[in-house]
Amino acid sequence: MDMLANFALPFMDLDLFFLVGVGTFAGIYVGAIPGLSVTMATALLLSVTYSWDMLDALALIMGVYVGGVYGGSRSAMLLNIPGAPASVATTFDGYPMSKLGEAGLGIGLATTMSFVGGIVGVFFLVFFTPLIADFALKFDHRDYFLLALMGLLLIGTLSRGGFRQSIFIAFLGVIIGLVGLDPITASPRFTFGTLALSQGINIVVAILGLFGFSEVLLQLSELRLASPVAQVGRTVPERKLILRLLPLSLRTSVIGVFIGALPGVGGEIAALLGYDHAKRTVKNPSRPFGEGAYEGVAAPESANNAAIGGALIPMLTLGIPGDAVTAVIIGSLVIHGLNPGPTLMINTPELFYVVAGSVLLANFFLLVFGFSGIQVFKKMVSVPKAYLLPAVTLLTIIGAYAINNNVTDIFWAFGFGIIGFVLRLNGIAVAPMVLGIILGPLLDESLRATLIADNSQLDVFLLGFVTSPISLVLSFVILMALASNIGVFKLFARART
Amino acid sequence: MFVLGKLRKISLSALFLVTGAFLLYSSLSIDMKGADFVVSPRVVPFGLSLIMTMIAVWSLVLDIVKTRVSQSPIDIQVIKSLLGFLTIVFAYVFLIRSVNFHVLTFFFLIAAFYYLGARSPVWVVGGAASLVAAEFLIFQYGFKVSFP
Amino acid sequence: MNFGTTAVKGLSLVVGALTTFCLTTTGFAADSYPKSDIKAVIPFGAGGGTDTLARAIVNLAEKELGQAVIVQNKPGATGAVATEFVRQQPADGYTILIAAENQNLYRTTGLSKLSFDDFEPVILLGEAYPVVVTLPDAKWKSISEVLDEVDKNPKSVKVMNTGPVGISGVVTAMLGKDFTLVPYRGEGPGLAGLLGGHVDIGIVSIGAVIQHVETGNLKVLSVISDKRLKAYPDWPALGEERPEYKKYLPWGPYYGVYAKKGTPQPVLAKLQNSFKKAWSSDKYQKFLDERRIVPLGLMGEAAVAYQKRWESVTTWLLFEANAASDPAAFGIPRL
Known part of the structure; x- marks a missing residue:
């Protein structure tokens, strides 16, 4: 069969096989270095692969894409700096795991579960493309708003050192996310008349500061410059553990596919919602969430890798990018003389299967490379602090600069670092702020767009939540979560005393 | 205190x-x-x-x-060491536009390593040099980031 | 660990790093341009319309220029960030801007004090025609029916909108009716909203929807032009159906390559020659055709005149629709 032959092509053709492998390997390291993003890498490859054969270029890009999304988990676990926004959720339990001396197992777990997510993504890509494309189109502004609300419910999950403070921090994050020109009216918000602020505050800069630089300052202030935790244990997770986490992983993978397919939202929100799902459904985690639960690593890692399969669906069938990387891939198709859109599948059906096959192959490479590098990586944790902290500082500085080639961004990263340091010194988690920065623009735009479409009529606005099936389901899920999470109110009570 | x-x-x-x-x-x-x-x-x-x-x-x-x-x-020693480190970092970033980036980074790393108690000259110089080399290869050569 | 070898290794790394930095910072003599890489700044994200157009021409132009042209995306504030960045660079032709029409609207919309007056056009690549599209089962058969409907029930027709001064913003201002402009985060999500039936009509450039029209996912109600397009004679033109709009037409977004004002004449000439050759190549013309972009190829005086007309028509339109401030305050004449 033609279809199957194309699907297997990346496995058979030596060139493609090699390119997917190289791409995956490079992607893992690009993803692991904060400040280098998969989007940057694919944009760069766009120029490099200009004169290449289309399929060769695509194979390389798919490898980088899969490797890069996974690679972000490395630095998230080892340094508490997410390599990319999609790995923010991995820091919640991944870094505590490293601190407990389980860095190796953590990376092993992330690798296995990313693989699971990747496979689920390919499965949906190959078998359920029309269904998911249709779902993505049915998603209206109101549903995006509900999605953002769902994400914000995570504040309850992530709060540490007082629920009130966490809400405050999360809302501050939302406002930070809104700094710049309003995308709807171009009205400047919190820019204080400066051009530097009118382009908004880059989320990666904020993450580098809040996680990276504040971690450096915190470790400095603990004066524990020597004696990192001794390394114990294995890197390959036991079969029993994998089997126990598999049902959760599969569920969050499906969440990842659907979220990934939505135009405009990508792996970062998929991973957050995956983590939220784990937190809600797993009653007896291996350790409490936030203290190194295996579930807390498995869930977001499956979700963000599954989101790749999802994001490719609207790109290949409609020419609509599901996230920033697929937007660049569309650009590369165009430059190679193809016309992404609904006719892509009709004119060049082989392309679809080669892409799907490449993603599948990249996931196998990921499993191989992911496990092979662990021994070296886990030593990173035991590098003496006197060397590690300046190196991480340098990484923060270069990373912040590299995003937009802008020195001002370095100062922003420092500013966020100091904010993060003060908060964490007082026992307040910074994660809610990052949550706010990620979800803020989505929340603001989708709420206002819904109201604009309803002509600012409150009755129409409210009625919409029950008349559209997707909105109804999402509203129901949120209400259920709130009801089951009376814990939120308990936290309120605890914070009082 | x-x-x-x-x-x-x-x-x-x-x-x-x-x-x-x-x-x-x-x-x-x-x-x-x-x-x-x-x-x-x-x-x-x-x-x-x-x-x-x-x-x-x-x-x-x-x-x-x-x-x-x-x-x-509040440990006064901690505050001192924090401020000292921040001074080195800020001095580095303030000079970033005026001095060659790679040279500056090299000396910044040496200063920071030394400040945090690293004493082996081989590791200090070697570490700084290899980080600068990595920075050059990955960011400037690989990703075409043009440093100030 | 043998410290001797480590030291040698360390030293060789230092020497290596220092040599490479020396090599990279060697200055360029000013006699023959270009001596080193040229940076092309794109004010929008990678993968977008302007980006693909820019990358395709850059790849052809660097062969003519004999130096690599490195593309750099600097999105933000509808391109104002990148525009400001290029203006701050020396006027030596080593940093160029590849942009769309937005800069014409910065001053009256208060986005920035800059405009294309601060730049020298190298070449205008092409222009796109907007079309009004809707779902195939929509009740309207023509643009007139839509306009009548809005006259009868203001705010009843939802239009997909991707930005405050985007195509739909300007065209609805031109039409002067009370549409509901539903905002979207970009052309992709907007197209999804249109296909999903969350908005009634979309006003977008032909290239963005042509495949959906060809496959029957969308139908064209009207092309925003004074007369029908040669390639698509079946699509009614707005000017033909509603002559009252003829004075604004044809109108559409365009794309161009720019150097900072004050770039030396020989440098500018070299850029113009190289880009003109790249633009004229069969490969680029085919590329433009596939994107349904009408080639312009204007340079020098002709390019400036084209921009001046565009700026005047659009800023006054937006001013009358209360979407921008008075163009007269910036010395923009009314045509």
Whole structure:
């Protein structure tokens, strides 16, 4: 069969096989270095692969894409700096795991579960493309708003050192996310008349500061410059553990596919919602969430890798990018003389299967490379602090600069670092702020767009939540979560005393 | 040196209050461009900063009324070492535009390693050089980042 | 661990790093341009319309220039960030801007004090025609029916909108009716909203929707032009159906390559020659055709005149629709 032959092509053709492998390997390291993003890498490859054969270029890009999304988990676990926004959720339990001396197992777990997510993504890509494309189109502004609300419910999950403070921090994050020109009216918000602020505050800069630089300052202030935790244990997770986490992983993978397919939202929100799902459904985690639960690593890692399969669906069938990387891939198709859109599948059906096959192959490479590098990586944790902290500082500085080639961004990263340091010194988690920065623009735009479409009529606005099936389901899920999470109110009570 | 735990809590809440109130005030100057308030660029920042201000006021009241007086230590040594490190880092970033980036980075790393107690000259110089080389290869050569 | 070898290794790394830095910072003599890489700044994200157009021409132009042209995306504030960045660079032709029409609207919309007056056009690549599209089962058969409907029930027709001064913003201002402009985060999500039936009509450039029209996912109600397009004679033109709009037409977004004002004449000439050759190549013309972009190829005086007309028509339109401030304050004449 033609279809199957194309699907297997990346496995058979030596060139493609090699390119997917190289791409995956490079992607893992690009993803692991904060400040280098998969989007940057694919944009760069766009120029490099200009004169290449289309399929060769695509194979390389798919490898980088899969490797890069996974690679972000490395630095998230080892340094508490997410390599990319999609790995923010991995820091919640991944870094505590490293601190407990389980860095190796953590990376092993992330690798296995990313693989699971990747496979689920390919499965949906190959078998359920029309269904998911249709779902993505049915998603209206109101549903995006509900999605953002769902994400914000995570504040309850992530709060540490007082629920009130966490809400405050999360809302501050939302406002930070809104700094710049309003995308709807171009009205400047919190820019204080400066051009530097009118382009908004880059989320990666904020993450580098809040996680990276504040971690450096915190470790400095603990004066524990020597004696990192001794390394114990294995890197390959036991079969029993994998089997126990598999049902959760599969569920969050499906969440990842659907979220990934939505135009405009990508792996970062998929991973957050995956983590939220784990937190809600797993009653007896291996350790409490936030203290190194295996579930807390498995869930977001499956979700963000599954989101790749999802994001490719609207790109290949409609020419609509599901996230920033697929937007660049569309650009590369165009430059190679193809016309992404609904006719892509009709004119060049082989392309679809080669892409799907490449993603599948990249996931196998990921499993191989992911496990092979662990021994070296886990030593990173035991590098003496006197060397590690300046190196991480340098990484923060270069990373912040590299995003937009802008020195001002370095100062922003420092500013966020100091904010993060003060908060964490007082026992307040910074994660809610990052949550706010990620979800803020989505929340603001989708709420206002819904109201604009309803002509600012409150009755129409409210009625919409029950008349559209997707909105109804999402509203129901949120209400259920709130009801089951009376814990939120308990936290309120605890914070009082 | 010791600082009252209660004072520390109160000052944090006060900082929150100032932040919230400032954002609330700033949100009122967002140009609505003639849109209805509910769909204007002002609605979300205004709503959130209002809640933030209220939370901060509430926290402040609770801190003043309920928190027991306790003591939490502040180690002067820690503050010194933090400020020293920050000085090195800021000096580095302030010089970034005027001195060649790679050379500056090299000396920054040596200074920072040394400041944090690394003494083996081989490791200090070697570490700094290999980080600069990695930076050059990955960022400048690989990713075409043009440093200042 | 043998410290001797480590030291040698370390030293060789230092020497290596220092040599490479020396090599990379060697200055360029000013006699023959270009001596080193040229940076092309794109004010929008990678993968977008302007980006693909820019990358395709850059790849052809660097062969003519004999130096690599490195593309750098600097999105933000509808391109104002990148525009400001290029203006701050020396006027030596080593940093160029590849942009769309937005800069013409910065001053009256208050986005920035800059405009294309601060730049020298190298070449205008092409222009796109907007079309009004809707779902195939929509009740309207023509643009007139839509306009009548809005006259009868203001705000009843939802239009997909991707930005305050985007195509739909300007065209609805031109039409002067009370549409509901539903905002979207970009052309992709907007197209999804249109296909999903969350908005009634979309006003977008032909290239963005042509495949959906060809496959029957969308139908064209009207092309925003004074007369029908040669390639698509079946699509009614707005000017033909509603002559009252003729004075604004044809109108559409365009794309161009720019150097900072004050770039030396020989440098500018070299850029113009190289880009003109790249633009004229069969490969680029085919590329433009596939994107349904009408080639312009204007340079020098002709390019400036084209921009001046565009700026005047659009800023005055937006001013009358209360979407921008008075163009007269910036010395923009009314045509």
